[in-house]
Every structure is written in C-alpha cells, then in structure tokens.
Amino acid sequence: MNNSKTSSVSENMAAAEDYYEEYCASCHGKQVQEFVDREKWVHGSSREEMFEVVKNGAETDGMPAYGQVLTDEQVYNLVDFILAAIEDHKAEEFTSGENTDVIFISEGMKLKLEMVTENAESPWAITQSNDGTLFYTDKSGQLYSKKGNDTQEITGLPAVKFKGQGGLMDVLLHPDFDTNQRIYLSYSKPKPGDANYATTAVFSGILENNSIVNGKDIYIAEPYVDTNHHFGCRMVFDNDGYLFVSVGERGKRDDHPQYLDNHPGKIHRLNDDGTIPSDNPFYNTPDAVKSIYSYGHRNPQGLCYNPETNKIYDNEHGPRGGDEINLIEAGKNYGWPVITYGINYVGTKITDLTHKEGMEQPIRYWVPSIATCGMEIITSDKYPAWKGNILSGSLKFNYxxxxxxxxxxxxxxxxxxxxxxGRMRSIEQCADGYIYIGMEEPGKIYRIIPM
Ligand code: HEC
Structure with a gap:
C-alpha cells in the first residue's frame, strides 16, 4: 500500500520523466518504446530487478550504473515511471515509421520516401550492385539480396555474436564486384572456444548463386574483449582500392584508443585481400599495429568517402554529448578519451579538455548527442542541391x-x-544514385525519391 499523497506521486512521476529524458532516452528511446513488448528481459522485469540494474548497471552490456548520481528513491521513481509507461502498450502504437507520407522540401527539392522492404528487423547496412540488386544486412546475422520483388537470403555467412550492439553489421561490394563478385561483411566475431569474448572482424568471399563461397576472415581486431558494445564496424573503399575499417574502442576507453599496440578505437587501412599496405602511417613504428590509419576514436558507426575530393569522414557516437564528425587523415589522433565535448552518461566529467596539441578537432560535434549511426556524403546527380553534404542518422531523435x-x-x-x-541505422547512396535509409524498431528500408 502506497501512503504518499496523490500530488506527490504525480510530482515524482514528473521528476522521473525529466530524469528519463535526461539520462535514459538516448539509449532506450524517447517514448520508453525500448521497453515495450520486450520479449526477453535480460535482467528481469520486476520492480526490484529493474532497480538493481539501473542502480548498479550492467557494464559489459553498455548499461551505465546510476547509483552514483541518483538516490535510491529517484531510481525507484524512474523504474515506476517506466513500468507505468509500458503498461498495456504494444510496440505498434509508437510512432516510428509512421510519419512517412509527408513530402519534404529541402533546398528547393521535393522529396518523398518510398518503402523498399520491411524484411529486416534491424537493417544495419545497405548496398547495391550495378545491376540494381540491393543487399542489406540484419543485425541478427542475415544477409539478403533484393532484385525487383525477389528477395533471397544469402548463405555461407560467418557465425556472429548477436548480443548488445554486436551482430552482423556492414556489407560492402568490391569495386570490381561486376567481374569478381567479391563481397565483404563486418561483424562481431565470438572468440573461438569462449563466446563471452568477441571482437570486430571482416569476412570476405565470392557471391555465387545466393551463397558466399571461399569465405574467410580477412581482418580480426585484437584483442577479443568481454563487452558487447562499441564495435564500430563500417567499411569503405577509396579510389585506389584500399579498404578502410572502423573499429570502436569496445567500452575500454582507458586501454585502447590512445595506444597503437591494439586494434580497438582505430580506423584501419587494408588491401582488398586483408594484407597491409606498407605505406600505412605506423607500418614502421615499433610495436604498433601496422593496419592503423588513425586513432583516438570512440565508436565510429559511420564512415564515408567522397571520390571527387578523395576525403574520408567518420561520425562517432559520443557519450552524453560529443557525437562528432571527423575528417580522417593518415596517422592522426582524434583524441578520445583525452579530449571530448561529451560527459559520462551518468553526468560526471570525463575530462576538462576539448582541445589538445597533437589531437584533431571534429569538423562538427553535437551537444547533446543525437546518437549518430550511418553516414553518407552525397555526390549523386539525383539530389543536386545536396552535393557534398553529409547525412548522418540519429538513433535517438529518429531523423x-x-x-x-x-x-x-x-x-x-x-x-x-x-x-x-524511426531509429536510423543506415544511410547509403546506392549504385542507382538514390539514397536509401534503414530504420529499426520496426525495421524498414526506404528510398528517398526526388519528385
Ligand atoms: C549508454 C546507453 C544506455 C543508457 C544511457 C541507459 N541504458 Fe539502460 N541499458 C542499456 C543497455 C545496452 C542495456 C542492456 C540490455 C538491452 O537493452 O538489451 C540496458 C538495460 C537496461 C535495463 C534492463 C533491461 C533488461 O532487459 O533486463 C533497464 C531496466 C534499463 N536499462 C534502464 C535504464 C534507465 C532507467 C536508464 C536511465 C537512468 C538507462 N537504462 C540508461 C543502455 C543504456
């Protein structure tokens, strides 16, 4: 029996809503929708179990501990707020993906969205071959092809560790895919013999009759770690045929990004077969990982290349505030976690520094975070007014x-x-010149059509 007066109950709820917005919405959705229809609660759905996880966190899954900034009462209020918000609700009631009939006007261009598929729950990446076949991944471990109305599941994929932020991530075609049918996938690879550990890896093989043959890992980031977040995992080819792979710091910011003797928190540059170009910036540096191209990265979930200017950009999901777009150049240090515009999720400081000699400034940063994922630089004639513009997805604000x-x-x-x-996961300017965007919860791919 709750003895508090109704007014203070609703005051507590209002305060909890503010706390939710401030501390939780960036990861769990503005409308608490992450918790609605949750089929499997990892830590339990009772009031006590939820209290435990919010107070003490689940660090290996990427859930911060709030006990240091919130009182027990505040944590209980938050839990009650979530429980009340999700009671008797179904996921369909939430707006994701509904606001799509509008015509949008941007720089004088009229744009609308055309639904391409609803087949994947979390379409992490999209690409297209010159014959118009679309390829897209589902984070849970599937790769699909779609030509016209014919959708096929591709076999011959590696086993992924589908947990937390891990799973099947990017898909990329070799620049000469028309003749060699070579395809690349990035994913979270479970450690052989101990699936508590995982790492970012790149798998490549030849696409033959809806199956990848002769597939093998051409790149495996070391070390494997026991966290399930910050895999990075985007890939691009440049004009010279070098393959760039972004690897997140795996939640180990003090161990990885600033040290050149490990892979996480870096962008790597490889030949198309995974061997390492000898003109890489740290190729001759003793004890450095030879594939490193740039370092000091947090979680680069967007990577794009402008073939006209030969420039590479990434976007990085910051902590609370401090999402960034960076111009990526050989050998440079992008500063994480020594400099950042962000603070810890729980509101405590990471560092006082936003600038430091020898560390690069982002060309754009967001405070508060928009939770970037997916990225593209527009060069297509279909969107003349957007040429050279950079598109980034917002997981948090759904735009x-x-x-x-x-x-x-x-x-x-x-x-x-x-x-x-909706929660935007992927953005790709495809071979047909159109921009495709992938949303999750619910999973949908749209094409942006200029009218
Ligand atoms: C940095 C991102 C992040 C933030 C911020 C965050 N969480 Fe989480 N939370 C996670 C992740 C990741 C999990 C792991 C389980 C999952 O969601 O699949 C999780 C799990 C949980 C769970 C357990 C879910 C289950 O299935 O057992 C609860 C409850 C929860 N969070 C509540 C909160 C509340 C309340 C806040 C704000 C005070 C918050 N979270 C802030 C990322 C976050």
Whole structure:
C-alpha cells in the first residue's frame, strides 16, 4: 500500500520523466518504446530487478550504473515511471515509421520516401550492385539480396555474436564486384572456444548463386574483449582500392584508443585481400599495429568517402554529448578519451579538455548527442542541391541529419529531415544514385525519391 499523497506521486512521476529524458532516452528511446513488448528481459522485469540494474548497471552490456548520481528513491521513481509507461502498450502504437507520407522540401527539392522492404528487423547496412540488386544486412546475422520483388537470403555467412550492439553489421561490394563478385561483411566475431569474448572482424568471399563461397576472415581486431558494445564496424573503399575499417574502442576507453599496440578505437587501412599496405602511417613504428590509419576514436558507426575530393569522414557516437564528425587523415589522433565535448552518461566529467596539441578537432560535434549511426556524403546527380553534404542518422531523435560544409570542411549549416521517422541505422547512396535509409524498431528500408 502506497501512503504518499496523490500530488506527490504525480510530482515524482514528473521528476522521473525529466530524469528519463535526461539520462535514459538516448539509449532506450524517447517514448520508453525500448521497453515495450520486450520479449526477453535480460535482467528481469520486476520492480526490484529493474532497480538493481539501473542502480548498479550492467557494464559489459553498455548499461551505465546510476547509483552514483541518483538516490535510491529517484531510481525507484524512474523504474515506476517506466513500468507505468509500458503498461498495456504494444510496440505498434509508437510512432516510428509512421510519419512517412509527408513530402519534404529541402533546398528547393521535393522529396518523398518510398518503402523498399520491411524484411529486416534491424537493417544495419545497405548496398547495391550495378545491376540494381540491393543487399542489406540484419543485425541478427542475415544477409539478403533484393532484385525487383525477389528477395533471397544469402548463405555461407560467418557465425556472429548477436548480443548488445554486436551482430552482423556492414556489407560492402568490391569495386570490381561486376567481374569478381567479391563481397565483404563486418561483424562481431565470438572468440573461438569462449563466446563471452568477441571482437570486430571482416569476412570476405565470392557471391555465387545466393551463397558466399571461399569465405574467410580477412581482418580480426585484437584483442577479443568481454563487452558487447562499441564495435564500430563500417567499411569503405577509396579510389585506389584500399579498404578502410572502423573499429570502436569496445567500452575500454582507458586501454585502447590512445595506444597503437591494439586494434580497438582505430580506423584501419587494408588491401582488398586483408594484407597491409606498407605505406600505412605506423607500418614502421615499433610495436604498433601496422593496419592503423588513425586513432583516438570512440565508436565510429559511420564512415564515408567522397571520390571527387578523395576525403574520408567518420561520425562517432559520443557519450552524453560529443557525437562528432571527423575528417580522417593518415596517422592522426582524434583524441578520445583525452579530449571530448561529451560527459559520462551518468553526468560526471570525463575530462576538462576539448582541445589538445597533437589531437584533431571534429569538423562538427553535437551537444547533446543525437546518437549518430550511418553516414553518407552525397555526390549523386539525383539530389543536386545536396552535393557534398553529409547525412548522418540519429538513433535517438529518429531523423536524418544533413550537414553542409564548405570546401575547407568548415561547417555552414544543418537541416533535420524526416522527423520521427524511426531509429536510423543506415544511410547509403546506392549504385542507382538514390539514397536509401534503414530504420529499426520496426525495421524498414526506404528510398528517398526526388519528385
Ligand atoms: C549508454 C546507453 C544506455 C543508457 C544511457 C541507459 N541504458 Fe539502460 N541499458 C542499456 C543497455 C545496452 C542495456 C542492456 C540490455 C538491452 O537493452 O538489451 C540496458 C538495460 C537496461 C535495463 C534492463 C533491461 C533488461 O532487459 O533486463 C533497464 C531496466 C534499463 N536499462 C534502464 C535504464 C534507465 C532507467 C536508464 C536511465 C537512468 C538507462 N537504462 C540508461 C543502455 C543504456
């Protein structure tokens, strides 16, 4: 029996809602939708069990501990707020993906969204071959192809560790895919013999009749660690045929990003077969991992390449505040966790520094975070007014973010596109010149059509 007066109950609820917005929404959704219809609660769905996990966290899964910044009462209020918010609700009631009938006007272009598929729950990445076949991954471990109305599941994939942020992630075609049918997948690889550990890996093989043959790992980040977040995992080819792979710091910010003797928290540069180019910046540095191209990264979940300027950019999911776009250059240090515009999820400071000699500044950063994932630089003639603009997805605010930079990469302006469309995971300018975007919860892929 709860003896408190109704007014203080609703005051507590209002305060809890504010706390939820401040501390939790970035990962669990503004409308608490992450907890609705949750089929399997990892830590239990009772009030006590939820209290435990919010207070003490689940660090290996990426859930911060709030006991140091919230009192027990505040944590209970939060739990009660979540329980009340999800009671008797179904996931379909939430708006994700519903706000798609609108025509959007941007820089004089009229744009609308066309549904491509609802087949994947979490379409982490999308690409297309020159014959118009679309390929997309589902984080749970599937790769699909779609030509016209014919959707096929591709076999011959590696086993992924589908847990936390891990799973099957990027898909990329070799620049000469038309002749060699070579395909690349990045994923969270369980450690052979001990699946408590995982790492970021790149698998490659030849696509033959809906199956990948002669597939093998051409890149495995070392070390394997026991966390299930910050895998990074985007891949791009540049004009010279080098393969760039982003690897997140795996939640070990003090061990990985600033040290050159390990792979996490870095962007790596490889030949198309996984061997290492001898002109890499640290190739001759004693004890350095030879594939490292740049370092000091947190969780680069977006990577894009402009073939016209030969420049590479990443976007990085920051902590609380401090998501970034960086211009990626050989041998440079992007500063994590020594400099950042972000703070810890629980509100405590990571560092006082935003600048330091020898460390690069982002060309754009977000406070608060928009929770970036997916990235593309637009070069297609289909969207003339967007040429050279960078698109980033927002997992947190459910929209597509457009940034305009000048030729010196100085930030000019921004636009928020397709508000409330859904948790945006992937953005790709495909071979047909159209931009495709992938949303999760529920999973959908759309094509942006200029009218
Ligand atoms: C940095 C991202 C992040 C933030 C911020 C965050 N969480 Fe979590 N939380 C997670 C992850 C990751 C998990 C692991 C389980 C999952 O979601 O699949 C989790 C799990 C949980 C669980 C247990 C779910 C289960 O299945 O047992 C609860 C309850 C929870 N979080 C509540 C909160 C509350 C309340 C807040 C705000 C005070 C919060 N979280 C903030 C990432 C986050």
């Amino acid at each position: 597509l973010h457009r940034d305009v930079f000048d030729e010196n990469d100085d930030w000019v302006k921004e636009e928020k596109l397709f508000p409330e469309i």
